Amino acid sequence: MLIEPGTETTEGVMRILASIGSNKVNWKFPPLDLLGVGGMLRRNGIEDFVILDALNQGFTHQYTKEQIEKEKPELVVFTFTNYTIKNDMKVATLTKEVSPDIKTIAVNFAAESYPGTILKDFPDLDFLAYHDPEYPTLDLIREDYKPENVKGIYYRENGTIKKNREKTLENLDEIGIPPHDKLPINIYCSPYQLRSPMSATSFTRGCINMCTHCIGSRYLSLKKGGHPKGGHVRIKSHESCLEELHLLQSLGVKELRFFDGELTADMDWAEELFERMVKEKIDMTFSCNVRADTVREDLLWKMKKAGAHLVSMGIDSANQEVLDNMKKNLTVQQITDAVKMIKKVGLRLTTYTTFGHKGETKETMLDTINYIKEVNPDLCSFSLVVPVIGTEFYDYLKKNKLLDESAPLEAYDPNLPPVYSLPTISSKEMYETAMYGYRSFYFRPRYIVRRLFTTNHLWNDVKYMIFCIQRYILEPLTKGSAVP
Ligand code: SF4
Known part of the structure; x- marks a missing residue:
């Protein structure tokens, strides 16, 4: 399940492709980072996923939790920015409240710009993809959530935080076609x-x-x-x-x-x-x-x-x-x-x-x-x-x-x-x-x-x-x- 977290602020936020900050104008754009992940999953034969754009549909965290309960996913992938990190990481907490067995991965191209250690500060988060989010997500699923061989992520091992080096994504065609069909079409403006x-x-x-x-x-x-x-x-x-x-x-x-x-x-x-x-x-x-x-x-x-x-x-x-x-x-x-x-x-x-x-x-x-x-x-x-x-x-x-x-x-x-x-x-x-x-x-x-x-x-x-x-x-x- 891919989630663009909702927010309690009235003006909305930008999380797309390392954007930061509150909205300058009343616009709503689809979650492009998650569309990239979705494209990669579909291209590799994984079709059984949903995208919840809680941000642009004004869904509360409670509603998001209900959707996680309904979908019962094995993995929740969600976006975050430093600016909204406390709000966004609630998705990991809600997920663990639904079931501690559901894995969580947060994605952000600029994850390494966080002034601290995200996995230390947010214990409900299992994995962190630190640049392009597509291969880390796909490989985690392929590796049955054993992180040792998954490139481009941070994870915990015996109480310490480890970082695997990145898998270079030079050819963007490997992402596949973003599954726009999995999003509502009439909400963006x-x-x-x-x-x-x-x-x-x-x-x-x-x-x-x-x-x-x-x-x-x-x-x-x-x-x-x-x-x-x-x-x-x-x-x-x-x-x-x-x-x-x-x-x-x-x-x-x-x-x-x-x-x-x-x-x-x-x-x-x-x-x-x-x-x-x-x-x-x-x-x-x-x-x-x-x-x-x-x-x-x-x-x-x-x-x-x-x-x-x-x-x-x-x-x-x-x-x-x-x-x-x-x-x-x-x-x-x-x-x-x-x-x-x-x-x-x-x-x-x-x-x-x-x-x-x-x-x-x-x-x-x-x-x-x-x-x-x-x-x-x-x-x-x-x-x-x-x-x-x-x-x-x-x-x-x-x-x-x-x-x-x-x-x-x-x-x-x-x-x-x-x-x-x-x-x-x-x-x-x-x-x-x-x-x-x-x-x-x-x-x-x-x-x-x-x-x-x-x-x-x-x-x-x-x-x-x-x-x-x-x-x-x-x-x-x-x-x-x-x-x-
Ligand atoms: S480096 Fe950034 S700010 Fe400068 S021209 Fe490119 S996109 Fe614009």
Whole structure:
């Protein structure tokens, strides 16, 4: 039984592919990590499993327990993040309450970023998969839960905690086709979808780059330096991608969110994907992530022809020094050129900004906010960098004693005041300026009017506005000044 744990927070959380923190907007994405595990099980002849998406269906822990009682599985696989670990590990406890014989394995690509020893802190957990979750889960079942020969896991043996080395998963086709048919199709949504029902997937793992703070590239790239920019990307074959798209289409899915670091990491591969989507009559509108150096105008036209209506791009800073400090490997000019190209092709744009990199000041933040307002994307986020163990940024903070080591794990949220201050700006100032960024972007009359005239989901947008007022005006009033 595969479980995406429920949560008691109202705004929901992100656990997909090493994402962290509370939701910035009212979106719901299917549990892609569990879909990977499910694909691997199905590909190897194991069909007798269910996926319970308690998070997105709003199921309580009590309901989850009842479902475990009903299913009586031999193994419960569940996702977690550091930020929500106390909540998520309740799944292991509930499972053991149902029956101590049911085995439990927790999966998280970035499990090793936990500041401690998970199996010590959570005794109801039997196994921990620390990178790609697919082979550890399959091999545990194949080995009849004897962990000695199962690669990629932590386990207990005679009171000590052991770690087996990893089994490299370079060929993502080995994962098989994610079993979307085992999930409800009508519950997933995002504020920028054009059509319903919506779902999500990813065809790649990793990023071509290795920004100093990035949990995704650090823990999904598998190895450092495979790409000249410093990162590494694993990519599925076109055959595998098309097979999954046909499955989604047969289920009635009309809109797709690609959850890749950048779907266009290999531009030639992406070009062929878009051509084949057209040729094989995949009737789905979609959105995806790109980097400013993984777009070409001809590629964007092909992407649009294949169904794309929106791309999301990291504009982490409009200050070149900050970009260089975070090793973004991009210039502000490259970002500006990519924005122009995206607009020329007629794709909508959402942007990600991360504040709090080395060298950040209030001025660099305000310059970036003004730059984003000039770019005028359809949606934007102003996150605060979360220091993650294993990243260069975390090491920098630690070495310079800038980290508040007493902060609880729940404080490691990109939407909360950072758990560190920089020599150039305090945590409080960073948070207040980021919240100002949201208010000054979203509450512009020009933006509201544009949104009202271009929306396909007026009710969704009204809900989103209520969410924004709560998150970016009312919450900051309780956590710090609302005035920058
Ligand atoms: S470009 Fe984005 S996904 Fe890639 S390393 Fe940087 S932050 Fe991570």
